[in-house]
Amino acid sequence: MQVLENIISDRGSRYAVSGGPCHTPEEAALFLKELKRRKKFAKATHNTWACLTTDGPLKNDDGESGAGMVILRMLEREDLRDTIVVVTRWYGGKHLGGDRFRHVQEAVRQFIEARGA
Template sequence: MSTLDSFISSSTSRPPPECIATSQEIRDRGSTFVATIYPAASLKEARAAVAHVKNIVHRAKPASHEVAAWRCMVLRPGKTGLEGPDDFELQTGCQDDGEQHGGGKVLRAMQDEGILDAAVVVSRWYGGIMLGPDRFAHFETCAREVCRKFRLKDEIAGLIATLSTLDATLDTLRSQLAQLTAESTPLESRMPTETKASSSQKKKRDYSELQESLDISKAKRLVTARENESKVVRNALQKKRGQAA
């Protein structure tokens, strides 16, 4: 069985690595450069990502060079992670794949951008003309682009998680306020739409558009707005409870 067949066979039992971001292509004198970045929490996952790019993604059009680097924060042998940061160690590595010092350039870009638990692959299709030192600049430019996208996606994911938590808190506060308001309102004066409005507030909000846009400023504004809304409703709830006491 060939190496490619072995890789494909072993990959069928697990989901393929997920590409988080792809860089713009750089074309220079016939050569093409493009980078991709994958999550990788271990050396095994990093190598799987590199192999996936080479053997699956570029199977139909093999790149001349698959220059890669990875940085993974892993548990130290015999550690559980429960004792703090000292239980972990940083494992880094790179491969030149025929482009001497190319992997080091990619690794340096990851270090400068503060990227952890990821693998970056910069693929080059050689165009027949030697580029000299310029090729290293292209490796680094492509790598930095996907590293920055990786950080943005990680940050936006954290902000969306915060928004989801704030939404749930706000819905709970609103429900409590609506219940107290209903209890203090004469039956004949209650609005028939109160229950419907309360249930509609609990509908989970869709942040997929925000996730795609990577608009950090907008996400932060939404977080601030939700926090302010929660304060207003919480104050109203406290006031209502004080009136009922």
């Protein structure tokens, strides 16, 4: 499991991104369970995620509507398969509007770059 914490901060909201191997819906559930063992991530406002598996795409917005699809599209563009990517947000009290999608994209981009290093 690779976790990049405190990568983006905007109007009080903070973001992290994490990821690891994932081939099935069951593995996705296990990954999230393991991530949420860290109290900080369990208390997060949103743990939005996506994964491209051989059985098809998996995604979950976790209340951040549309964010799972943003992650999924980026994984498809990069052809990054069998890897779950979770973008975590701690809400800071102010609505970010469309900027939240920019932040999700930037978080995924940082994960992909860190993974390639």
